[in-house]
Amino acid sequence: MNPASLRWKIAALVTLAATVVAAVVGLLVHRATWQRALDLGESRAEVALDRSLAGGTDVVSVGSLPDALAAQVRPGGGRVVWYGLDHRDEPWVWAVQPRGGQAVSVQISMGSDLLGLHALDRDMIKAALLALAGVVPLSMLAAELPNRRLRRMARVARRIADGDLAARTDARGRDEIAEIGAGLNSMAAGLQRRLLAEQRFTADVAHDLRTPLMGLLTAGQLLPEGEATDLVRDRIGVLRGLVDDLLEISHLDAPGGEPDLQPVPLAGLVRESLRRVDVSAELRADEDTTAVTDARRLERIVANLLLNARTHGAAPITITVRPGRIVIRDHGPGLPPDLLTLLNEGEAQRFRTGRAERGGGHGLGLTIVLGHARVIGATLRFANPADGGASVTVTLPDR
Numbered sequence: 287m288n289p290a291s292l293r294w295k296i297a298a299l300v301t302l303a304a305t306v307v308a309a310v311v312g313l314l315v316h317r318a319t320w321q322r323a324l325d326l327g328e329s330r331a332e333v334a335l336d337r338s339l340a341g342g343t344d345v346v347s348v349g350s351l352p353d354a355l356a357a358q359v360r361p362g363g364g365r366v367v368w369y370g371l372d373h374r375d376e377p378w379v380w381a382v383q384p385r386g387g388q389a390v391s392v393q394i395s396m397g398s399d400l401l402g403l404h405a406l407d408r409d410m411i412k413a414a415l416l417a418l419a420g421v422v423p424l425s426m427l428a429a430e431l432p433n434r435r436l437r438r439m440a441r442v443a444r445r446i447a448d449g450d451l452a453a454r455t456d457a458r459g460r461d462e463i464a465e466i467g468a469g470l471n472s473m474a475a476g477l478q479r480r481l482l483a484e485q486r487f488t489a490d491v492a493h494d495l496r497t498p499l500m501g502l503l504t505a506g507q508l509l510p511e512g513e514a515t516d517l518v519r520d521r522i523g524v525l526r527g528l529v530d531d532l533l534e535i536s537h538l539d540a541p542g543g544e545p546d547l548q549p550v551p552l553a554g555l556v557r558e559s560l561r562r563v564d565v566s567a568e569l570r571a572d573e574d575t576t577a578v579t580d581a582r583r584l585e586r587i588v589a590n591l592l593l594n595a596r597t598h599g600a601a602p603i604t605i606t607v608r609p610g611r612i613v614i615r616d617h618g619p620g621l622p623p624d625l626l627t628l629l630n631e632g633e634a635q636r637f638r639t640g641r642a643e644r645g646g647g648h649g650l651g652l653t654i655v656l657g658h659a660r661v662i663g664a665t666l667r668f669a670n671p672a673d674g675g676a677s678v679t680v681t682l683p684d685r
Contacts, residue, residue, distance in 0.1 A: 291433065292429065292432075292433050292436065293426055293429040293430055293433045294426075296425060296426075296428075296429035297422055297425045297426045297429060300421060300422070300425035301418060301421065301422050301425070304417065304418055304421045305414075305418065308410075308414035308417065308418070309414075312407070312410045312411070312414065315406070315410060316403065316406070316407060316410075319403055319406060320399075320403055323396065323399040323400075323402075323403065324369060324379070324396075326399075327369070327379040327394050327396050327399065328367045328369075328379055328381070330379075330394045331367060331379045331380065331381035331392055331393065331394045332365075332367060332381050334381065334392040334394065335365065335381035335382075335383060335390065335391075335392045338390050338392050339383060339390055343390075344390050344391055344392055345385065345388050345389070345390055346388065346389060346390075346391045347387075347388055347389075348384075348387070348388065348389050351380070351382065351389070351391060352368075352370055352371075352372065352373075352380075354368070354370060355368045355370065355380055355382065359382055359384050359389055360384060361384055361386070361387065362384060363384050364383075365381060365382060365383045365384075366380075366381070366382045366383075367379065367380070367381050367382075368380045368382070369396070372393075376395065376397055377395070377396040377397055377399075377400050378393045378394065378395055378396060379393065379394045379396055380392070380393045381393075381394075432461075432463055435456070435463050435467075436463060436466075438455060438456065439455045439463075439466065439467055439470055442454065442455040442470065442474075443470060446470075446473075446474050446477070449660075451474055451477050451478035451481060452474075452478065453474060454471050454474065455467045455470055455471060457470075457471055495525075499522070499525060502522050502525070503522055506518055506519045506522050544661075545579070545580035545583060545661050545662045545663075546580045546581075546582070547578050547579060547580060548578065548579075548580075548581065549576050549577070549578055550576060550577055550578070550579055550581045550584065551574075551575070551576050552571070552575045552576065552577055552607045552612060553569070553571035553572065553573050553575060553607050555581060555584060555585050555588065556569060556571065556588055556605055556607055556612065557569065558585060559585050559588040559589045559592060560592065560605075562585075562589060563589045563592050563593050563596075565592045565593065565595070565596045565603065566601070566603070567592065567595075567602075567603035567604060567605050567614075568602060568603070568604045568605070569604075569605050569607070570604065570605065570606045570607070571605070571606070571607035572607060572608060572609065575607055575608065575609050577609075577610055577682045579662050579664070579682055580658075580661070580662045583658040583661060583662050584658070584662060584664070584680075584682075586654065586655075586658050587655050587658050587659060587664070587680060588605075588612065588614070588680070590651040590652070590654055590655045591614045591655060591678050591680075592605075592614065593651060594651050594652060594655075595614055595615075595616040595618075595676070596616075598618060599616025599617065599618030599619075599675060599676055600616060600617050600618035600619075600675070601616070601617065602616075602617060603615065603616045603617075610681060610682045610684065611679060611680065611681050611682070612679075612680040612682075613677060613678070613679045613680075614677065614678045614680075615671070615675060615676070615677040615678075616675045616676055616677075617674055617675035618674075618675055618676060620670035620674065620675055620676045621668060621670055621676045626668055626669070626670060629652065629656075629666070629668045630666075630667065630668055659680070662682070662683075663682075663683040664680055664681060664682050664683065665680075665681045666678060666679070666680055666681075667679040667681070
């Protein structure tokens with residue numbers, strides 16, 4: 287039960303509106319009933335006064351009348367009809383006709399009318415409470431249907447945020463909620479089209495670059511040995527790594543990627559990654575630690591994180607291997623706060639290198655890391671330790 291939910295807010299609003307309506311109607315009924323009772327009382331008083339005038343009875347002194355009534359009686363003036371309380375605080379209607387220095391006065395009791403009005407007020411309050419007791423549950427039931435539709439849309443929106451761009455919601459109807467659902471579906475379709483276009487672009491660029499790249503590799507091997515040749519070959523190697531990264535990203539984006547799960551010795555896998563990327567690091571490992579995972583993808587994650595630590599961090603680099611967990615730590619300047627938040631949310635911006643002269647960011651390496659981690663079900667936690675540097679914790683799922 288969430289008091290802040292839309293269902294409760296609608297129920298509270300309906301209850302408030304019903305209460306206001308009941309109060310206004312009750313006030314109008316109260317005033318109309320009392321006015322009618324007064325009119326009847328005044329008519330009865332005037333009829334009684336006419337009988338007294340004809341019979342010459344009910345003659346009183348003006349001073350014996352209530353002060354407020356006596357103030358209205360003028361010698362030789364017309365009759366006065368007045369409502370008020372007597373000395374016992376009982377309600378009466380007086381009809382007075384001045385006659386010489388005295389007056390003919392009759393009075394009609396309004397006590398029974400007033401008691402009936404109070405009983406009517408109590409009955410209206412009871413009826414209003416009974417009506418509210420029925421209106422509140424009915425309003426909550428009526429609000430549940432749109433509330434349920436909104437919850438379904440929220441679930442679809444979360445699926446889209448998690449990468450399921452094929453998720454759609456039911457947008458049938460002509461109300462505002464259906465309009466929101468149609469907008470959500472349109473947004474998801476647009477994102478899906480843009481992502482597919484990006485995937486095709488990435489794959490096309492990588493494939494189109496491979497042919498001239500192979501020619502460059504062959505030409506580089508034919509160049510005479512020398513400092514300039516070494517520089518050319520090094521740049522060709524960097525370009526080849528970039529093309530390979532683009533191809534790998536296009537494969538990660540393609541649907542249907544399934545991990546090849548098998549028992550993997552984590553310490554041996556980390557040593558192989560260190561040897562392949564040629565990064566100097568201190569390894570602290572439990573030698574008998576194994577995990578059921580995809581060895582190729584996990585090795586790619588570790589290798590890219592090591593290259594990132596060497597390129598953007600500083601020595602010493604340490605790797606700690608524990609059951610189900612690998613922690614890579616450097617002692618460089620650390621990660622920018624905005625990038626740290628982005629990475630911990632599982633997002634990466636492509637085609638940015640992480641170098642200040644190229645606009646900041648983190649290049650393709652971490653994009654590949656996040657993609658492989660998603661496939662094998664691993665979670666990544668990026669942090670800036672208090673004593674400096676950056677750390678990445680790779681946590682593998684229990685299988």
